[in-house]
Amino acid sequence: MAKTKKNHDTEGQILAAAENVFQKKGMDGARMQEIADAAGINKAMLHYYYRSKQLLFEAVFTNAFSLLAPQLNKILNDDSAIEDKVKNFTNNYISFIIKHPYLPNFIIQELNRNPKFFEKIQQNAAFPTLEKFKNQVAEEVEKEILKPINGEQLFINIISLNIFPFVATPLIKGFLKIDDKGFKQMMEQRKTAVSEFIINSIKK
Amino acid sequence: MAKTKKNHDTEGQILAAAENVFQKKGMDGARMQEIADAAGINKAMLHYYYRSKQLLFEAVFTNAFSLLAPQLNKILNDDSAIEDKVKNFTNNYISFIIKHPYLPNFIIQELNRNPKFFEKIQQNAAFPTLEKFKNQVAEEVEKEILKPINGEQLFINIISLNIFPFVATPLIKGFLKIDDKGFKQMMEQRKTAVSEFIINSIKK
DNA sequence: TTATGGTTTAACCATTTGGTTAACAAAGAT
DNA sequence: ATCTTTGTTAACCAAATGGTTAAACCATAA
Structure with a gap:
């Protein structure tokens, strides 16, 4: 918690949402937009924090x-x-x-x-x-x-x-x-x- | 075997190729083009014989x-x-x-x-x-x-x-x-x- | 107050992808 | 021979999708 500036732990919310979506649908079935929606944020944020679908997936996987x-x-x-x-x-x-x-x-x-x-x-x-x-x-x-x-x-x-x-x-x-x-x-x-x-x- | 006309059991070749690809990559990971390539035929044939990815998949699955x-x-x-x-x-x-x-x-x-x-x-x-x-x-x-x-x-x-x-x-x-x-x-x-x-x- | 820099968004982009189409080829049927 | 049906292809299309960008936002330090 308590990140810098106005960040309301967006990074954590993204990871949590990504966990949900990836674990249910797998890498191939998951959609970046769906993860963004589940996290309640803009899709661009996924790339801002995790660069790519692949890297976000790997974070979830490990x-x-x-x-x-x-x-x-x-x-x-x-x-x-x-x-x-x-x-x-x-x-x-x-x-x-x-x-x-x-x-x-x-x-x-x-x-x-x-x-x-x-x-x-x-x-x-x-x-x-x-x-x-x-x-x-x-x-x-x-x-x-x-x-x-x-x-x-x-x-x-x-x-x-x-x-x-x-x-x-x-x-x-x-x-x-x-x-x-x-x-x-x-x-x-x-x-x-x-x-x-x-x-x-x-x-x- | 021995279908009508010039059909060299294309339907069977498609099913065999689709089995390979779907079983290895799953519905979400499989690509129609890849199945066509594996069968050595044009992608349009997949739709000619099986209408859609979904139906081809179901044939493989059952x-x-x-x-x-x-x-x-x-x-x-x-x-x-x-x-x-x-x-x-x-x-x-x-x-x-x-x-x-x-x-x-x-x-x-x-x-x-x-x-x-x-x-x-x-x-x-x-x-x-x-x-x-x-x-x-x-x-x-x-x-x-x-x-x-x-x-x-x-x-x-x-x-x-x-x-x-x-x-x-x-x-x-x-x-x-x-x-x-x-x-x-x-x-x-x-x-x-x-x-x-x-x-x-x-x-x- | 204002300059600064991380954060957020809407709009956009290029590519991929499932699916369609129109023309063509090959084999009966007539 | 020519007509018709079935099989096959290249080119095309619209939608979806991962990713980018430029501008806006806003908390904080100076």
């Missing part, structure tokens, strides 16, 4: 990923046992995504459109790595806490189970013949159902 | 879904036991998607863009329903073949584990630091790893 990264670190770089991490992560992540429903699909979609964006998010300070998690799985398998399983496959399984329903929401709603309310209930159930499902499978 | 639907029916409407179906489906589905890598993301993305498209695919003759699967799960739980689990949640889990990696390929490649070849290997592993993971979790 911002979005920096919200997601700490969530992933909860499963990858926390010190507790795998079982506890799975329980915590699943519960937390689903709560988190219910508040930011467009986030995962946005990131995945734009990464598909331009895989080079991955480099951009890798520069993020909190960028998560798999090393620790892989070692920990191997260790707990060794100690016979877990059944034999490949750490990478387990990681894929965990994020698949947690993220996919939020990426494929319309598909799930369609097959299950449920509305928004039913979907939310189903996702609430998953906060425990998913971790149970995983633990059941891997715990010795 | 076509894509009609490829996917039979796959889903293997898990939903086959007569074998859940365990066998999970094994079969996982193996088959992953093989299938390796051949059509853009398919799941395309369908999910466009369904997110316009959830009303779900109605379009519901008209498909082979449109899969959950009823049988749900009953079967309840039955096998009753008979104590399976641990207690909600059929809908199990369905979500199965498709999440199978589909997600192909939707989030760049993300997976990035985190696991693998290239195309490594990714394919990982997916080959999953043909058995995923079904084992599921069976481990649900079998009593």
Whole structure:
């Protein structure tokens, strides 16, 4: 807040509006005019503050990923046992995504459109790595806490189970013949159902 | 083949080119000119055969879904036991998607863009329903073949584990630091790893 | 008060894009 | 052979879109 002169945090308003529009419509579907309208300002301001659609988009994209990264670190770089991490992560992540429903699909979609964006998010300070998690799985398998399983496959399984329903929401709603309310209930159930499902499978 | 007059299956060439472009770039990112170029014909032909971008897109979309639907029916409407179906489906589905890598993301993305498209695919003759699967799960739980689990949640889990990696390929490649070849290997592993993971979790 | 410099706007511009048209080509039908 | 229908093309068009500009605005320092 409290920028110089008469600037009523226009830059922030633009970013907020751009987040909304880009996350719902993607880079290709978004229109600069629509973002300006959503922010309640003149279209020229978008260029004044962010130069181009591309740069505005990148601001939104890196911002979005920096919200997601700490969530992933909860499963990858926390010190507790795998079982506890799975329980915590699943519960937390689903709560988190219910508040930011467009986030995962946005990131995945734009990464598909331009895989080079991955480099951009890798520069993020909190960028998560798999090393620790892989070692920990191997260790707990060794100690016979877990059944034999490949750490990478387990990681894929965990994020698949947690993220996919939020990426494929319309598909799930369609097959299950449920509305928004039913979907939310189903996702609430998953906060425990998913971790149970995983633990059941891997715990010795 | 063998259409009337000098038509060298132009309509088919257009559809094939449109599939390529739409599936990679989506409705918003695709350009009619690019489709025409990919088909090696004049842009006006696209309109001659399909009237508009929207209609061409819908032809591609329903076509894509009609490829996917039979796959889903293997898990939903086959007569074998859940365990066998999970094994079969996982193996088959992953093989299938390796051949059509853009398919799941395309369908999910466009369904997110316009959830009303779900109605379009519901008209498909082979449109899969959950009823049988749900009953079967309840039955096998009753008979104590399976641990207690909600059929809908199990369905979500199965498709999440199978589909997600192909939707989030760049993300997976990035985190696991693998290239195309490594990714394919990982997916080959999953043909058995995923079904084992599921069976481990649900079998009593 | 006035000069200064960041902020904001309406109007404008060049390009892209989906779509149309009119002329032409090729193959039956007569 | 010529007429008619279908297929194909180059040129064109209007609307949309990202981006620019020149002028106006306005808070503040001198």
